[in-house]
Amino acid sequence: MKIWFLTPTFPPVRGGSETQAFTLAAGLVREGHSVSVLTERYPGSSAVEELAGVRVHRSRTDPERWRSPDRVPWEERVFGLLRDAQDLITPDRTDVLQTFCQVGAVLGAMMTSSLRCPLVVTMNETTPHTDPFGSARTRLVYGHLPYDAVVTGSAEYQRQAIEYGADPARVHLARYGIDGDLYGPGDGSEVDEARQWLRVAPGDQVVLLVGRFKERKGQRELVRAMTRVTRRHPRARAVLVGSLNSASVAYQRQVEQDIADADLSERVLLRTSALPFGSLRAIYTAATVVVQPSHSEGLGLSAIEAIAAGRPLIATAVPGLSEVLESCPGTVSVPPKDPDALADAICAVLDNPEKAERGARRARAAVRREFDARDMVGGYLKVYERLRATEDVT
Template sequence: MKIWFLTPTFPPVHGGSETQAFTLAAGLVRRGHRVQVLTERYPGTSETEVLDGVRVHRVATDPERWSSPDCVPWEERCFGLLRDAERLVRRGEVDVLQTFCQVGALLGAMMKAALDCPLVVSMNETTPHTDPFGDARSRLVFGGLPHDRVVAGSRAFAEQALDYGADPAKLHLVRYGVDETLYGEVTPEAVREARAWMGTGPQDRIVLLVGRFKERKGQRELVEAMTHVVRDHPRARAVLVGSLNSASAAYKRALEEDIARAGLAGRVALRTSDRPYGGMSALYRAADVVVQPSHSEGLGLSAIEAVLAGRPLVATRVPGLSEVLENCPGTVGVPPRDPASLARAISAVLADPDAAARDAERAEEAARREFTAEAMVNGYLKVYEQAVSARGGAWR
């Protein structure tokens, strides 16, 4: 099959949605399908490149284009990407058009009739209601666009789609999967390098949180929890690793102020991630416990990655993360927005490392069954086959 992905962000940008899109694309290529990606061009990236067999086309959407004399700025901001899409994506060269967010779904809906192909949409907006006109936009995207199929990566995303008017007959649950081969053995040298990168010493007990710097990730609750943890475990050090892509610089500054106010300088560190795709395994392996104190998640790929790396996991019982906790016995669930409960759970893991290691091993075995990239690729291929067949086409 000839498949085009439309996604505003793609590796080397870090995040759960980027990891999902790349894992799916690479898995489809390994099955013999042709996948091309239309995405944003960031500094240091090429206009066209091939990553694990996936051809990636990157286009710049900078303000200079908006102010060109032959453009109307409003139109360029709203529809400028269509010019790039028309140049790259041609009728007859697409069997399936796949998008991964609401803006991608809108763009795809404008393209599908001209390309004469089915449109399959997946949404990765965890809290779309917080965006301007978010509820109305979501009702349009899920209930009003001419997409052929909606794929939800978790129960939480499936419920969101139905709440916003998605047709149940077109909705498919295909749980996100992680390439478990990225989380195999890690050399002692790589772990030492990861500890040095995080600014921790060999005797420190590392509490790791991976996630974009944004309020719903619950980083402020971890900072507050660490005021209690360090009393019982003086060598405990929390490291918050994230990015500012689709995040908040103001929130990161607030975290820095929280750390200083709590007297935790040297005990809680913020690190902006610049590690390549697949380069997180050593960070997880260096951790004594990984925490995910989010207020909401679509699923929580970083939580799954931590479990696959064999690390104890403490996560909040919220939609999305609850799906990980339920399917990976040995993980620890805590209430959201509750720093005291989070501190007790972290301290309990640090207090009994042998028990924590046994629980982590049990959870890892379950994750390798429940959250596989192979199952995700199989699920998407079935959806593509149905979408193509429903339009009277053939996919092989």
């Protein structure tokens, strides 16, 4: 099959939705299918490149295009991408159109009747109701757009889709998966380089949080927890690794202010510069414990990655993350928005590292069974093939 992905962000941009889209695309290519991606072009990236056999077309949507005298900026912001899509995504090149967010679904719905191919949508908006007109927009997307199928990466996303009006018969679960062979203990040089990048000393105990700087990710709770953790473990260092892509500068500044107010600038470190794509294995391996204190998650791909890397995981018992915790015995759950409980759990791991490592090994064995990229790819392919067969009949 010839499959097109329409997604606003794609590696080397880092994040759970970007990792999912890349893993799916690469897996489909390994199965013998052709996958092309239309996504945003960032400074330093090429207009066209290939990643793991996936052909990536990058289109600029910056204000320079809007200033042309023959363009209406307001319309260009909303519909400008369709001009590039029309030149690339044509009926003879497309058997399935796959999108990964609400705006992609809207654009895909405008295109699919001309392309005469099935439209499959996957949504990665975890808390759409918090966006302007978010609930109404989500009801429009799920309840009224002419898509052929929704594929969700978790039971929580599946529940959300149906709650906002998707026809349950068109909603399919293909749980997010990772390539477990890409994770696991890094060699000594990789770990040393990762610790240098994290700016921690050889004897430091690293409490790692990977996630965009958004309030629901719980970075501020970790900062508060560290005021207690460092009293008991002076060599503990929390490192918050994340980006501002689809995130909040104001929230990052709040986190920085919390760190300053608590006099933790030497013990809580922020790393917001870009990581080389594919480097997270070593980053996780360099951690003593990984925490995911989110207020909400669709699933929590970084938690899965941490477990696959063999690190002890502490995560909040919220929908989405609970799916990971329940599937992977050996992980530790804490209540959301509870810095004291988070501090106690971190101290328990640092107090008894042997016990924590035993739990991490149990969890790693489970995550490779429960969140395998091959199962995710197979789930999407079943949907694609069924839609293509139906189209051929009609």
